[in-house]
Amino acid sequence: xxxxxxxxxxxxxxxxxxxxxxxxxxxxxxxxxxxxxxxxxxxxxxxxxxxxxxxxxxxxxxxxxxxxxxxxxxxxxxxxxxxxxxxxxxxxxxxxxxxxxxxxxxxxxxxxxxxxxxxxxxxxxxxxxxxxxxxxxxxxxxxxxxxxxxxxxxxxxxxxxxxxxxxxxxxxxxxxxxxxxxxxxxxxxxxxxxxxxxxxxxxxxxxxxxxxxxxxxxxxxxxxxxxxxxxxxxxxxxxxxxxxxxxxxxxxxxxxxxxxxxxxxxxxxxxxxxxxxxxxxxxxxxxxxxxxxxxxxxxxxxxxxxxxxxxxxxxxxxxxxxxxxxxxxxxxxxxxxxxxxxxxxxxxxxxxxxxxxxxxxxxxxxxxxxxxxxxxxxxxxxxxxxxxxxxxxxxxxxxxxxxxxxxxxxxxxxxxxxxxxxx
Amino acid sequence: xxxxxxxxxxxxxxxxxxxxxxxxxxxxxxxxxxxxxxxxxxxxxxxxxxxxxxxxxxxxxxxxxxxxxxxxxxxxxxxxxxxxxxxxxxxxxxxxxxxxxxxxxxxxxxxxxxxxxxxxxxxxxxxxxxxxxxxxxxxxxxxxxxxxxxxxxxxxxxxxxxxxxxxxxxxxxxxxxxxxxxxxxxxxxxxxxxxxxxxxxxxxxxxxxxxxxxxxxxxxxxxxxxxxxxxxxxxxxxxxxxxxxxxxxxxxxxxxxxxxxxxxxxxxxxxxxxxxxxxxxxxxxxxxxxxxxxxxxxxxxxxxxxxxxxxxxxxxxxxxxxxxxxxxxxxxxxxxxxxxxxxxxxxxxxxxxxxxxxxxxxxxxxxxxxxxxxxxxxxxxxxxxxxxxxxxxxxxxxxxxxxxxxxxxxxxxxxxxxxxxxxxxxxxxxxxxxxxxxxxxxxxxxxxxxxxxxxxxxxxx
Numbered sequence: 044x045x046x047x048x049x050x051x052x053x054x055x056x057x058x059x060x061x062x063x064x065x066x067x068x069x070x071x072x073x074x075x076x077x078x079x080x081x082x083x084x085x086x087x088x089x090x091x092x093x094x095x096x097x098x099x100x101x102x103x104x105x106x107x108x109x110x111x112x113x114x115x116x117x118x119x120x121x122x123x124x125x126x127x128x129x130x131x132x133x134x135x136x137x138x139x140x141x142x143x144x145x146x147x148x149x150x151x152x153x154x155x156x157x158x159x160x161x162x163x164x165x166x167x168x169x170x171x172x173x174x175x176x177x178x179x180x181x182x183x184x185x186x187x188x189x190x191x192x193x194x195x196x197x198x199x200x201x202x203x204x205x206x207x208x209x210x211x212x213x214x215x216x217x218x219x220x221x222x223x224x225x226x227x228x229x230x231x232x233x234x235x236x237x238x239x240x241x242x243x244x245x246x247x248x249x250x251x252x253x254x255x256x257x258x259x260x261x262x263x264x265x266x267x268x269x270x271x272x273x274x275x276x277x278x279x280x281x282x283x284x285x286x287x288x289x290x291x292x293x294x295x296x297x298x299x300x301x302x303x304x305x306x307x308x309x310x311x312x313x314x315x316x317x318x319x320x321x322x323x324x325x326x327x328x329x330x331x332x333x334x335x336x337x338x339x340x341x342x343x344x345x346x347x348x349x350x351x352x353x354x355x356x357x358x359x360x361x362x363x364x365x366x367x368x369x370x371x372x373x374x375x376x377x378x379x380x381x382x383x384x385x386x387x388x389x390x391x392x393x394x395x396x397x398x399x400x401x402x403x404x405x406x407x408x409x410x411x412x413x414x415x416x417x418x419x420x421x422x423x424x425x426x427x428x429x430x431x432x433x434x435x436x437x438x439x440x441x442x443x444x445x446x447x448x449x450x451x452x453x454x455x456x457x458x459x460x461x462x463x464x465x466x
Numbered sequence: 467x468x469x470x471x472x473x474x475x476x477x478x479x480x481x482x483x484x485x486x487x488x489x490x491x492x493x494x495x496x497x498x499x500x501x502x503x504x505x506x507x508x509x510x511x512x513x514x515x516x517x518x519x520x521x522x523x524x525x526x527x528x529x530x531x532x533x534x535x536x537x538x539x540x541x542x543x544x545x546x547x548x549x550x551x552x553x554x555x556x557x558x559x560x561x562x563x564x565x566x567x568x569x570x571x572x573x574x575x576x577x578x579x580x581x582x583x584x585x586x587x588x589x590x591x592x593x594x595x596x597x598x599x600x601x602x603x604x605x606x607x608x609x610x611x612x613x614x615x616x617x618x619x620x621x622x623x624x625x626x627x628x629x630x631x632x633x634x635x636x637x638x639x640x641x642x643x644x645x646x647x648x649x650x651x652x653x654x655x656x657x658x659x660x661x662x663x664x665x666x667x668x669x670x671x672x673x674x675x676x677x678x679x680x681x682x683x684x685x686x687x688x689x690x691x692x693x694x695x696x697x698x699x700x701x702x703x704x705x706x707x708x709x710x711x712x713x714x715x716x717x718x719x720x721x722x723x724x725x726x727x728x729x730x731x732x733x734x735x736x737x738x739x740x741x742x743x744x745x746x747x748x749x750x751x752x753x754x755x756x757x758x759x760x761x762x763x764x765x766x767x768x769x770x771x772x773x774x775x776x777x778x779x780x781x782x783x784x785x786x787x788x789x790x791x792x793x794x795x796x797x798x799x800x801x802x803x804x805x806x807x808x809x810x811x812x813x814x815x816x817x818x819x820x821x822x823x824x825x826x827x828x829x830x831x832x833x834x835x836x837x838x839x840x841x842x843x844x845x846x847x848x849x850x851x852x853x854x855x856x857x858x859x860x861x862x863x864x865x866x867x868x869x870x871x872x873x874x875x876x877x878x879x880x881x882x883x884x885x886x887x888x889x890x891x892x893x894x895x896x897x898x899x900x901x902x903x904x905x906x907x908x909x910x911x912x913x914x915x916x917x918x919x920x921x922x923x924x925x926x927x
Contacts, residue, residue, distance in 0.1 A: 390750075
């Protein structure tokens with residue numbers, strides 16, 4: 044007996060070192076898994092910030108344009124050849140440039156948006172005509188990339204986007220202080236453009252907001268009503284079971300399927316205009332509805348039954364109980380769920396591709412039926428563009444999108460902490 | 467009159483109805499003092515408002531939906547006989563053209579005379595119908611206000627009536643989920659059936675060649691395209707498999723560490739950080755996969771003598787795995803926490819170390835829930851779109867090499883449906899067939915997973 048128990052202890056002791064090592068290793072795996080996951084998160088943010096931060100500044104060139112009276116028809120300022128004026132100014136800056144190809148190189152240093160700037164300047168103050176005005180115009184995207192360090196002088200000329208002569212002109216401008224990097228307002232006030240230096244996110248952002256307005260206006264009331272019915276009034280029967288299974292399933296259906304539904308039902312059957320925030324909002328409503336219903340039900344469940352009983356006890360009807368007491372108490376939780384659902388809708392891309400919101404939208408959409416695109420779709424479109432400068436724009440647009448998502452989620456957290464009651 | 471204007475007027479009328487009903491209730495109650503109102507006056511107002519608003523809005527919506535159909539039929543009926551005699555799809559094209567002419571307000575100069583006349587007629591009919599519809603809607607709204615107003619008596623059970631209407635509204639809202647599912651099934655199914663009439667179902671499910679871009683028109687000879695979806699399914703499976711190989715170990719180990727080892731402070735920081743991964747839009751992951759991960763993999767693995775294409779299954783799968791980590795970890799976390807402490811204590815009392823307890827007691831007890839969570843994650847991976855669209859490529863290679871480009875069901879749906887499309891060609895219909903497969907597969911996975919998770923949760927409650 045004594046002998047036997049000594050033996051067992053020996054066996055245990057012999058194995059103990061190995062078992063502790065396994066224990067340590069297992070623990071290490073856990074730490075490693077979390078570290079790797081968080082490392083990926085950090086890498087994701089770092090790579091996007093590293094690529095995108097430079098897009099918030101933009102290179103501008105100062106030009107002194109002579110607005111000769113002969114160029115303008117005072118009755119129709121829009122007819123003047125602003126592009127020609129810009130080109131003339133550039134030629135006068137560098138009189139030594141003679142050959143055709145050199146001139147072309149010179150013209151390509153400033154953005155084609157320069158003419159629009161000049162146009163706007165003149166139409167806003169016609170009194171400037173006859174004077175020489177100094178105007179800051181956006182530089183071409185290649186110049187911008189050069190000043191941001193993405194184009195290196197070390198690279199042989201034939202592989203470089205900027206030729207030696209162009210660099211020489213730029214150097215002279217720089218020496219004269221005519222090149223400045225400033226905060227990039229175009230990015231926040233412009234629509235999409237084929238020219239990276241003129242491309243902005245405002246049209247996509249407006250499209251996203253219009254879409255979200257529709258989504259919110261439809262999914263919040265319907266979702267809350269559905270949750271109230273299922274939680275407070277529904278009898279336990281087969282139909283209600285079907286409804287519940289359906290809601291849980293819908294929450295896990297791939298988003299692209301909702302896009303197919305939108306295409307087949309809303310666009311082809313009901314004739315809702317393609318590419319419009321209206322149809323986008325409808326599709327996203329279908330997607331966010333289950334999220335809101337599930338969150339609202341959880342919120343209703345957390346209201347203690349004593350509240351209901353007290354209300355019923357003093358003679359309120361069931362509808363009055365819900366609308367006067369239960370709903371106000373559950374509302375903060377419902378709003379939190381709704382904000383999270385809206386965040387999901389804001390970041391969603393795939394179903395919008397199906398319903399034609401992948402359009403090249405230059406103008407800011409004015410209403411719910413105008414063609415529009417959404418911020419994530421704009422990111423997708425820019426990510427596909429070959430120009431180097433669009434990589435920067437894409438990352439910057441992602442940063443804006445992420446900023447909005449963070450704000451929305453913070454709002455949800457604050458709302459929850461502020462108003463959620465523990466019973 | 468525009469839709470929004472009529473809508474606003476109806477809403478204002480409802481508001482007016484509310485005040486009228488409330489006032490009427492107070493008036494009838496005041497006239498004969500001995501009779502007390504059955505409900506509070508506000509309910510009489512609400513009843514009036516609801517009866518004013520709901521029928522009018524329904525009529526408005528029905529009018530808006532039905533109007534184009536009726537007008538189109540009228541316009542088509544007035545087209546010259548030789549145009550009407552065209553086959554059905556050509557007539558549809560004509561109608562489309564007319565609609566475009568109407569919407570763009572173009573001056574139809576060099577257009578077909580008959581068409582521009584039809585467009586004018588269309589515009590004229592639309593104006594008439596708009597006026598007629600608005601008139602009817604407003605008439606109905608006023609009429610219902612009057613009807614309810616006249617019938618208000620102190621004995622009228624306004625509250626019960628209002629509550630019945632509200633409850634009916636709640637039921638309709640709750641049933642939306644079923645309608646959505648029904649809508650998905652019907653829309654996808656109908657188009658798929660049309661597709662299977664052109665391409666036999668067995669050819670679609672078991673064919674080995676996928677090249678839908680070849681067939682522009684169904685009647686073209688020699689380039690009918692190939693709709694064998696096996697390479698597409700194989701690509702989807704491979705990418706999902708890679709994703710799960712990344713997500714399951716990382717997610718599961720994170721969950722185990724967080725729920726079994728980590729102290730409260732660490733957990734409070736690490737868990738929300740992990741959840742951030744789930745909140746990042748997929749298009750961001752796609753960008754990350756295409757611009758950061760794929761070039762990195764190509765450079766680092768090419769060094770070992772492998773040939774990695776720029777759009778490899780590996781990059782897409784890896785990033786998708788990262789996206790799914792929090793999904794696996796939070797679901798596993800829930801089930802691990804649901805395992806009763808008594809079971810752990812029992813194992814400790816027998817002298818087991820923590821890891822032994824986890825491996826031999828906690829995980830087996832939580833296994834059904836974990837499997838359910840993993841199934842949900844698989845369905846997420848199969849249905850994920852943007853990452854694969856941006857990073858996985860279009861070529862339908864039937865390969866087991868993760869360094870090559872493969873394509874997935876979702877990528878094919880997107881490429882087949884984005885851009886200009888002819889709705890009757892097998893090319894676009896194929897997207898719906900793929901959608902059907904995707905929906906059915908994810909549905910089965912979800913149902914099984916939800917069933918397993920729910921059944922497991924009940925076990926320890």
